[in-house]
Amino acid sequence: MTSTDSIGISTDLSGQTALVTGTTSGLGKRFATVLARCGAKVALTGRRVERLEGLASEIREFGGECEPIRLDMTDTESILNVVSETEEKLGTPTILINNAGIPDAQRAHKMSLELIDDVFDTNLRGPYILSCEVAKRLIEQKLPGRMVNISSVGAYRYDGNGAALYSITKMGIVRMTEALAVEWARYNINVNGIAPGAFQSEMMDGMLERMGDISQHFPRKRICTPDQMDSTLLYFVSPSSECVTGTIIKIDDGQGPR
Numbered sequence: 139m140t141s142t143d144s145i146g147i148s149t150d151l152s153g154q155t156a157l158v159t160g161t162t163s164g165l166g167k168r169f170a171t172v173l174a175r176c177g178a179k180v181a182l183t184g185r186r187v188e189r190l191e192g193l194a195s196e197i198r199e200f201g202g203e204c205e206p207i208r209l210d211m212t213d214t215e216s217i218l219n220v221v222s223e224t225e226e227k228l229g230t231p232t233i234l235i236n237n238a239g240i241p242d243a244q245r246a247h248k249m250s251l252e253l254i255d256d257v258f259d260t261n262l263r264g265p266y267i268l269s270c271e272v273a274k275r276l277i278e279q280k281l282p283g284r285m286v287n288i289s290s291v292g293a294y295r296y297d298g299n300g301a302a303l304y305s306i307t308k309m310g311i312v313r314m315t316e317a318l319a320v321e322w323a324r325y326n327i328n329v330n331g332i333a334p335g336a337f338q339s340e341m342m343d344g345m346l347e348r349m350g351d352i353s354q355h356f357p358r359k360r361i362c363t364p365d366q367m368d369s370t371l372l373y374f375v376s377p378s379s380e381c382v383t384g385t386i387i388k389i390d391d392g393q394g395p396r
C-alpha cells in the first residue's frame with residue numbers, strides 16, 4: 139500500500155519556520171495554532187503583546203515551539219524588524235501567512251485621511267513589504283518558501299455597505315498574490331491566497347453588531363468557524379500544492395453571489 143507521504147499529502151511541517159501576522163485573535167490565532175501542531179516553529183505577531191503571550195502559553199502547553207513578537211503593520215521598521223527577529227530566534231521563515239487586516243466600516247467620502255492610511259498600510263502596503271523582506275532572505279539562502287495571503291470574498295463583490303476601501307485593498311491582495319507568484323516562481327517560492335467569507339472573528343463580531351444577524355440571509359444560515367479553513371491552509375503549505383502558485387481559493391460556504 140502506498141503511504142500518504144509518498145504521494146505528497148503529508149502535513150508534517152517539522153523543520154519549517156512560519157511567520158503569521160495578526161495572531162491575537164480569530165483566523166490568525168487559529169492559523170498559528172494549526173501550524174504549530176503540525177510541527178512548525180511559529181512567530182506569533184500582532185500589536186497586543188499580552189494576547190501574543192497568552193497564545194504562546196497555549197502552544198507551548200502542547201509542546202509547540204513559538205515566539206511572540208510585537209508587529210505593527212503600519213510601521214515599516216516594525217515590519218523589517220519582525221523578519222530579523224524571527225530569523226534570529228526561530229530560523230529563516232519559510233512559511234509566511236499574511237493575515238493581519240482591518241476594516242474601514244465607513245463610506246468612502248467620510249473616511250479620515252488617518253483611517254485611509256491605516257487601512258492601506260495594514261491591508262496592502264504592510265503585507266507587500268513583509269512578503270518582499272521574507273522573499274529576499276529565501277532567495278539569498280536558496281530556500282523554497284510558501285506564502286499564503288488572506289484576502290476576502292469582499293474583494294470580488296461590494297454592495298455599498300460602507301467598506302469600499304476594505305474591498306479595494308483585499309482585491310489588491312489578490313493581484314499581489316498573482317503577481318508575486320510569477321515574480322518568484324523561479325526561486326521556488328509559492329504564493330497563494332485564501333478569500334474567506336463570513337468567519338467568526340473580532341472583525342465579524344463588529345459587523346454583526348452593526349448589521350444584525352446577517353447569517354439568516356445565507357443559504358446555510360450560519361457563520362463559519364476558523365477551523366473550517368484548516369484544510370485549505372495546510373494544502374497551501376504542504377507538498378500537495380508544490381505546483382500551485384498564484385491561486386486564490388474562496389471559502390464562503392455558498393454565502394453570496396459569484
